[in-house]
Amino acid sequence: MTDDMSSKYRGARGLDPEIIKEIERQFGFDKPAYKRFFMMIRTYLLFDFGDSYFRDRSVMSLVIDKMPVSISLGLWTTFLVYLISIPLGIRKAVRDGSRFDVWSSSLVIFGNAIPGFLFAILLIVLFAGGSYFDWFPLRGLVSANWAELSWPARIIDYFWHITLPVLSMVIGGFAGLTMLTKNSFLEEIHKQYVVTARSKGITERRVLYGHVFRNAMLIVIAGFPTAFVGALFTGSLLTEIIFSLDGLGLLGFEAAVNRDYPVMFGTLYFFTLLGLMLNLVGDLTYHVVDPRITFESQEG
Numbered sequence: 001m002t003d004d005m006s007s008k009y010r011g012a013r014g015l016d017p018e019i020i021k022e023i024e025r026q027f028g029f030d031k032p033a034y035k036r037f038f039m040m041i042r043t044y045l046l047f048d049f050g051d052s053y054f055r056d057r058s059v060m061s062l063v064i065d066k067m068p069v070s071i072s073l074g075l076w077t078t079f080l081v082y083l084i085s086i087p088l089g090i091r092k093a094v095r096d097g098s099r100f101d102v103w104s105s106s107l108v109i110f111g112n113a114i115p116g117f118l119f120a121i122l123l124i125v126l127f128a129g130g131s132y133f134d135w136f137p138l139r140g141l142v143s144a145n146w147a148e149l150s151w152p153a154r155i156i157d158y159f160w161h162i163t164l165p166v167l168s169m170v171i172g173g174f175a176g177l178t179m180l181t182k183n184s185f186l187e188e189i190h191k192q193y194v195v196t197a198r199s200k201g202i203t204e205r206r207v208l209y210g211h212v213f214r215n216a217m218l219i220v221i222a223g224f225p226t227a228f229v230g231a232l233f234t235g236s237l238l239t240e241i242i243f244s245l246d247g248l249g250l251l252g253f254e255a256a257v258n259r260d261y262p263v264m265f266g267t268l269y270f271f272t273l274l275g276l277m278l279n280l281v282g283d284l285t286y287h288v289v290d291p292r293i294t295f296e297s298q299e300g
Contacts (some may be wrong), residue, residue, distance in 0.1 A: 023261065028052060049266040050216035054258055062251060069141050069247030072162060073239065077169040078228045085174045088222065089181025094208065096186060108175045116172030117238035123164045124242070136164050164244045167175030177220070186215040221285050228278055 008164050023029075028036040043049065049059035092101050128138045137143070188194065189212060197207045237249035248267055255263035 003127050010214045027261075039186070044269060049269070052255075052263050053260045055260075057264075062263060063248065063266055063270055066246060066248045066251045069240065069245050070249060071271055072141065073165060073169065073245070074228055074248065076162065076166045076223070077173060080100035080166065080170045081173045081177055082224075085177035086217075088174075088207070089178045090185055092178070092182040093185035093189060096182075108178050111171050112170065116168050117242060119171045120168035120239055120242045122166070128164060137161050141245055156284040165239050168242075169239055181216070181220055184219050185212060188212045188216045218286060221282055224276060224285070225284050226279065 022028075026040045031039070047060055051058050052062060055062060080198060088104065093106055095101050115120070123136075124138065125132070127133050127135045137160065141158070141161050142154070143161070146154055146157055149157060165260040194212060197211055198204075202210075202232075237253055239245065240247045241253075251263065252267035254260070255267065
């Protein structure tokens, strides 16, 4: 191995030197740092990430093509996780130490202990023709004849395909949020303002949802962007592979394995931008939950 090749980073090994030079020209590595910076900003603003090395398509067309699968998994998983975890966590906090709290904690521990991909395999074995029932399809987001179906039939077909993937991701995601909600409500329930409200004769329901809810939900809302992006990318990667769902998680993984750098940069940029937007949504939701929180500067 020559000194020139030994100085290259490991990702360049096995590539033709001409390909490496083309990559360097494409991403501006043959230009000064300040020029590379402005090239990068221009690329990000225009969403121009070039073409895939192996798919003969532009990166943005690939991202747009794969987006419905990952968005579907991320939205439905996050929605169901919050729909289950928040009421369950509140009920566990209110009935802390009861029989309901004990057996529901066993369910939470079970959900937290089993990885989502392992539960996905179990669902396939049980309900997708593995060994027992053949109730759900094994692959794809919709059927091959989806375009020929009526709209009601399309909706039913879509939910029929997405049931098992979403269920496998929900099982692994609801446990942590349930305990976070419970602990957050328990902390607020024992504070002085709750004791004062109860001493004034306010009903327990009004105390819980009129006083405790706003303060306890802030920490839960803070975790929404992370939960959604995690479900969209890291959580859905193995699920997409197991259920043969061609989404962004699988696209980014294959790009990393094949060293398809334009696709890697494009998918990473999309997830980063989405995370920033969701953080903004989370900050605005703070104000909706508790109007006392404002974003205006306070004079001392």
